[in-house]
Structures are given as C-alpha cells and as structure tokens.
Amino acid sequence: MTDDATRELLLSRIRDVADHPEPGVVFKDITPLLADPKAFTALTEAFAELCARHGATKVVGLEARGFILAAPVAVRAGLGFIPVRKAGKLPGATLSQAYDLEYGSAELEVHAEDLDATDRVLVIDDVLATGGTAEAALQLVRRAGAEVAGVAVLMELGFLGGRPRLEPELRGAPLDALITL
Template sequence: MSDWSALIRDVPDFPKPGIMFRDITPVLADPAAFAAAVAAMAAPWRATPPDAVAGIESRGFILGAALALELRCGFVPVRKPGKLPGRTLSQGYRLEYGSDRLEVHVDAVPAGARVLVVDDVLATGGTLRAATELLRRQGAQVIGADVLVELVPLGGRDRWDDAAPLRAALLM
C-alpha cells in the first residue's frame, strides 16, 4: 500500500472528551502499509544512522523497534513509571489533557551515543521533550526526533525548540 496515511483513523473523545485521537493501528495491521511507513520514517536517517533509536511507550516502541532494525542500530525503550527493572532516570511532562512521567534505565545509552527519539504522534511536544531530556542527562547526543504523524494545529513543533531536526512522515 503506497498511501498508508489513508489507514489512520480518527477516534473522537479518546482518551478524554474533546480529544481527537489518531489511531495508527490499522497501519500496523497492514504489512505493506507498515513497511512503507517505516521506510518513510527511516529515509532521512539512512545516510548517517544513529547508534540507537529510543522509542517512547507504547506505539513508539513498535515504530522505534522497526526503525532500529531498518537502520541497523540498537533500541532503547522509554517507558512510563514503574515499568523498567533496575535504576532509572525520570522526567515529567505535560500532555494536551494532563501530565505524566517517562523513565529510562540509567545505563540505557553510553555517553556520546548518537540517539534518535521516536514516537507515533507529535501533538503538543511534551513527550518528545521529556524523552530528549532523559537521554541528554545520560550524556547521549540526540541527533533528532522522528514521528509518524504530526498534528500541526497543536503546535508541538513550535515547542520542540531544539537544534536537532524533528521529522514527521505525515502532517495532519
């Protein structure tokens, strides 16, 4: 499927009233669409691939792991609190409908590692910013962020405010 973007569906009032959720699971369910989406996300990073891809829970795990395989590098899970065994670093952030925290293992990446942060959807930008801060606290060099879908009206790119590039496979 060349137009994988047609498979993204809107789910009104999820997870709270007034929120329009963009569901990417139909893209993941279609092998050709999933492959095309991952290829689109990988394209900007092929010339100089990262040492690792850091995928944000939970759909960022799926896309990030596939992207790490495509780019032939390691994968680092960035999780919600209490999900990782061992010592972790934690970072809070704001969502369009509340607040949350992310964690990563204290030894997830070596200092100086070139890391690409990946998530499914860029909305307000808080999740990407928190993951980036966590990785930088470990001494990682965040080379950029990559999302499958950017919800342009929510202004997350404006809040990115980072020297590292932010790429989106699809703008909505």
C-alpha cells in the same frame, strides 16, 4: 523525505476516533496502518532512512505506540533499540522526567546505562501533539549523556503547537514528520 504516494498510503491507514481518551480529543488510531504490511513496511523504511541520514547509532521509542514503530526501525537500520517507558515499568536504575501532555501529566523513564556519550539517538513516536512527551524524552536522552540525532514522528498535529515547544530542546537537531495535519 517521504514521497507523496507513501504519505497518502500512510494517511489512508490512520483512523480518527472521536472523544478518546476523553471528550474533545480526536485520537489518531494507527492500528489499521500496523495491520497493513505494505503501509507498515513503508513507514519502517522511511524511518530507517532518517536514521541513516541523521547518523543515528540508537533508536529510542516512546511508550507505547512509539515502541511498535521504533523497534522494527532499529532492526531494519541495524541499530539498538532503547525503550523510554512510563514511570515504574523499568527495573533497576533509571532516569526520570515528568511532563505535561494535552490531557494530563505523566512521567517517563529510561535505564541510566542504556545510553552514553558515544550514542547519537533518533527519538521515534507516532504523534507529535503538544510536544510534552518528546520534550521529556529529549531531556532524558541528554541527561543520559547521549547526543540527539533528531526526532521522527509519523504524524505532527501542527495546530497543537508541539514543534515550537520542542525547538529549544532540539538544539538544532531535525524534527521530521512524515505527515503534518
């Protein structure tokens, strides 16, 4: 797993933005981390190691910040990258899943043909908050016929209860958070 020095490097590059996107929400801004090549490389390497450890054959990135993190991980790990997008953004046949999040509701989609029974998928996102987005993504991965290798997030906001919500949907697959707040 991630060592303390890497964890501290990553945490030092995450900025809190109060009242975004609405009052009372503290947004975790990862743009300073992305702008720092040492921190971004450390994050990519940590996630690529999880791909190998969990036997992933594909990486799913969740819109939007999960795309930024998962795409270089897929390249580094030598795996395919599958975007899970907001409803209406993908052309062609899709599977969709509605879900609730900490400040509203949304719907995710994946191309129906991008995953199949031969795939073991690591789902990557930036933050695990209440777990709604990750839960919907896991449901989509399974509905597409693939196996869930695990979920990996940069940060877990433990006080929002996402991990307990995900446990039934994980079905024993690991949930790895590089930083837990």
